[in-house]
Amino acid sequence: MAKVLIKGNEAVAEAAIRSGCRYYFGYPITPQTEIAEYMAKKMPKVGGLCLQAESEVAAINMVYGAAASGVRVMTSSSSPGISLKSEGVSYIVGCDLPCVILNVQRGGPGLGGIQPSQSDYYQATKALGHGDMQLFVLAPSSVQEMAQLTADAFGIADKYRMPVLLLADGALGQMMEPVDFDMLHFTPEPEKPWAVNGHGGKRKKNIITSLFLKPEELEANVLERDKKYKTVNENEVRYESYMCDDADIIIVSFGITARISKAAVNDAREKGIKAGLLRPVTLSPFPSEILKKLSDTASAFLSVELNMGQMVNDVKLAVECKKPVYFYGRTGGSLMSSADVLDQIEKIAGGLK
Amino acid sequence: MTNKIILAGFGGQGILFLGKKLAVSGMDKGLNVTWLPSYGPEQRGGTCNCSVILSDNDISSPIIGNPDILVAFNIQSYEKFMPRISSGGILFADSTLIDKRPERDDIKSYFIPATQIANDIGMPKLVNVVMLGYFIKNTDIFTADYIRSAITDSLPASKAELREANGRAFDLGYGYNG
Numbered sequence: 001m002a003k004v005l006i007k008g009n010e011a012v013a014e015a016a017i018r019s020g021c022r023y024y025f026g027y028p029i030t031p032q033t034e035i036a037e038y039m040a041k042k043m044p045k046v047g048g049l050c051l052q053a054e055s056e057v058a059a060i061n062m063v064y065g066a067a068a069s070g071v072r073v074m075t076s077s078s079s080p081g082i083s084l085k086s087e088g089v090s091y092i093v094g095c096d097l098p099c100v101i102l103n104v105q106r107g108g109p110g111l112g113g114i115q116p117s118q119s120d121y122y123q124a125t126k127a128l129g130h131g132d133m134q135l136f137v138l139a140p141s142s143v144q145e146m147a148q149l150t151a152d153a154f155g156i157a158d159k160y161r162m163p164v165l166l167l168a169d170g171a172l173g174q175m176m177e178p179v180d181f182d183m184l185h186f187t188p189e190p191e192k193p194w195a196v197n198g199h200g201g202k203r204k205k206n207i208i209t210s211l212f213l214k215p216e217e218l219e220a221n222v223l224e225r226d227k228k229y230k231t232v233n234e235n236e237v238r239y240e241s242y243m244c245d246d247a248d249i250i251i252v253s254f255g256i257t258a259r260i261s262k263a264a265v266n267d268a269r270e271k272g273i274k275a276g277l278l279r280p281v282t283l284s285p286f287p288s289e290i291l292k293k294l295s296d297t298a299s300a301f302l303s304v305e306l307n308m309g310q311m312v313n314d315v316k317l318a319v320e321c322k323k324p325v326y327f328y329g330r331t332g333g334s335l336m337s338s339a340d341v342l343d344q345i346e347k348i349a350g351g352l353k
Numbered sequence: 354m355t356n357k358i359i360l361a362g363f364g365g366q367g368i369l370f371l372g373k374k375l376a377v378s379g380m381d382k383g384l385n386v387t388w389l390p391s392y393g394p395e396q397r398g399g400t401c402n403c404s405v406i407l408s409d410n411d412i413s414s415p416i417i418g419n420p421d422i423l424v425a426f427n428i429q430s431y432e433k434f435m436p437r438i439s440s441g442g443i444l445f446a447d448s449t450l451i452d453k454r455p456e457r458d459d460i461k462s463y464f465i466p467a468t469q470i471a472n473d474i475g476m477p478k479l480v481n482v483v484m485l486g487y488f489i490k491n492t493d494i495f496t497a498d499y500i501r502s503a504i505t506d507s508l509p510a511s512k513a514e515l516r517e518a519n520g521r522a523f524d525l526g527y528g529y530n531g
Binding site: 005030031114171174176177178260337338 | 416
């Protein structure tokens with residue numbers, strides 16, 4: 001099939017269906033409603049179900065139930081709606097269930113605005129729910145990648161039995177770019193012997209719960225899950241490294257701002273400044289090791305984000321104070337231009353001389 | 354080569370469609386393209402715009418600060434975006450609805466009474482196709498044949514009268530000498 005011009009939101013929905021997702025539960029909110037629209041149109045044609053729940057809370061709990069029965073399932077929302085889902089997300093983590101959640105971020109806090117933002121970085125990577133928990137967080141930066149990472153998300157969720165959060169933004173969700181769906185690779189759905197899906201009394205019953213009233217039982221449960229997180233952190237880190245090998249100044253940026261930063265890196269190189277870009281594709285697990293390694297050769301780091309400075313702190317932790325880490329961001333729905341990022345690079349380069 | 358194009362006007366004038374047509378045509382030609390609509394509480398009759406970027410390089414941001422080309426379909430869009438056209442850029446405007454002229458000598462201006470022309474042929478909804486013809490005539494991004502058939506071929510053969518009308522609207526825009 002040739003390339004098609006498609007919105008990021010629609011690309012996620014199409015990739016999910018091609019990944020074998022047959023259940024979608026959601027509640028409308030700008031700027032991601034095209035996903036529900038697309039699912040409503042396509043799911044009945046493939047024997048699936050698209051259901052508009054009465055609220056975000058209901059939608060995530062329907063995901064909880066569907067995931068427990070062993071099917072591929074997803075929900076999507078935008079920032080305020082994602083906050084509402086947080087209780088359900090924690091339950092899903094506590095039950096070790098796989099599912100895919102998409103956050104097409106808009107400006108906050110509160111109802112905020114409807115324009116692109118990355119201000120839910122902390123929420124996504126630190127605490128989208130109570131308890132000792134970690135999500136797997138993927139950050140696409142093009143519409144093609146919105147599709148591919150959706151396909152990957154279902155595989156990762158099943159492999160580790162954990163929710164995978166796709167962290168996009170209003171620009172990626174709303175923009176159209178060419179996508180080649182035939183280029184996508186998929187992970188087949190594994191057997192799920194743990195699922196609660198009815199068995200006619202032929203096997204021992206499965207129990208799925210996040211309730212452990214005895215402290216020692218809960219501790220054992222959390223410790224067991226923590227082993228999984230360690231495996232994930234060791235094996236699943238993904239990033240794109242662009243001109244970092246000889247770079248003096250390394251920009252760290254994800255999603256839409258990584259593209260803007262890449263243009264700024266090219267402009268800086270033309271001006272004789274050795275800049276590079278390290279783009280985390282997984283935000284959790286975070287690519288700390290490569291940043292630590294790069295801190296041996298680079299002179300400074302610059303975190304470029306659509307918020308007031310969130311990922312910059314993970315960069316600082318990774319770099320361990322060996323090199324200065326600067327921050328540049330816009331917030332509230334505004335985006336920076338590549339010229340704005342270039343200004344920041346030049347300022348840092350001036351200070352280094 | 355990079356072209357940053359903003360198309361703007363009222364909801365219902367076929368602006369998002371026109372932008373998508375340009376983006377798909379660019380994609381089919383092998384260019385990198387992005388299309389980004391204004392989004393939010395939009396409504397028919399309210400203002401609407403979309404940003405289209407066509408480039409043979411990677412496109413960093415789909416958001417356009419200063420367009421190389423503005424296609425304005427109403428006075429509000431003209432007043433909002435005309436001052437932002439980059440120096441050396443091009444303005445296309447519907448003179449039926451826009452009675453002002455830019456006081457800038459660093460941009461090229463093309464005015465066409467697109468709404469009037471579309472009304473005259475009894476197809477007021479084809480104002481966007483009239484404008485497209487005029488746009489194609491005065492830019493060298495796409496050839497006329499390529500875009501004309503992209504428009505008519507997107508309509509099913511069963512809608513022969515619509516194909517004919519779209520072709521005619523395109524030709525009137527293409528042939529307009531203001």
